[in-house]
Amino acid sequence: MPEGAAALRGCRCCPCGPRARLRGRRCPRRGVCTERVKVCVLERQIFDFLGYQWAPILANFVHIIIVILGLFGTIQYRPRYITGYAVWLVLWVTWNVFVICFYLEAGDLSKETDLILTFNISMHRSWWMENGPGCTVTSVTPAPDWAPEDHRYITVSGCFLEYQYIEVAHSSLQIVLALAGFIYACYVVKCITEEEDSFDFIGGFDSYGYQGPQKTSHLQLQPMYMQIPLDNN
Numbered sequence: 001m002p003e004g005a006a007a008l009r010g011c012r013c014c015p016c017g018p019r020a021r022l023r024g025r026r027c028p029r030r031g032v033c034t035e036r037v038k039v040c041v042l043e044r045q046i047f048d049f050l051g052y053q054w055a056p057i058l059a060n061f062v063h064i065i066i067v068i069l070g071l072f073g074t075i076q077y078r079p080r081y082i083t084g085y086a087v088w089l090v091l092w093v094t095w096n097v098f099v100i101c102f103y104l105e106a107g108d109l110s111k112e113t114d115l116i117l118t119f120n121i122s123m124h125r126s127w128w129m130e131n132g133p134g135c136t137v138t139s140v141t142p143a144p145d146w147a148p149e150d151h152r153y154i155t156v157s158g159c160f161l162e163y164q165y166i167e168v169a170h171s172s173l174q175i176v177l178a179l180a181g182f183i184y185a186c187y188v189v190k191c192i193t194e195e196e197d198s199f200d201f202i203g204g205f206d207s208y209g210y211q212g213p214q215k216t217s218h219l220q221l222q223p224m225y226m227q228i229p230l231d232n233n
Helices: 003-013 020-026 030-050 054-075 079-103 163-201 204-208
Strands: 136-139 154-157
Touching: 030 054, 030 163, 054 079, 054 163, 079 163
Parallel strands: none
Antiparallel strands: 136 154
């Protein structure tokens, strides 16, 4: 094996490549942060499923997929994946701001009459409306004529914290995590870009003096002698 090839193979096996500094020192807590984000989103997804909130369910599902792709991009040093994750975080913040405005009834929004979060296919409300801390649910009979037959008409009282504020707290937490993730994603992209630029500047793998094996021919050209008979006549 040529000496250059041995040096190149040794560099790939040990953490001495151009991105070892980024791998070992600059991104030590990326797995912990990503796990926390996924846990928070999964917790919200569960309660949205219990409340049949179809729009948040779809948004949470997309968010989980993008978080996984962002983690993959960080591990594999793919700036495009991380950039896509950062762009999605902007949309994620926008969505959570809308949810906050919806539950606080900003503008013409109304959490009681608008069925935006269920795509207008059901009259379900947030799971926290009936299961909030200290809430007492009382069934009202007979139900109004406008109430669907598969729904029950209830009154909720005695809640220590109204359900809309719980939903606002969930969305606010997601906004804080998204802002932190956006800053972290920009930092990781900057780190990877700087490492690649410095790696190209020093010549890449050419600095190791690697030269591919050269084929040598074992055939040697020998001079050929021809005897030409001379006519004495």
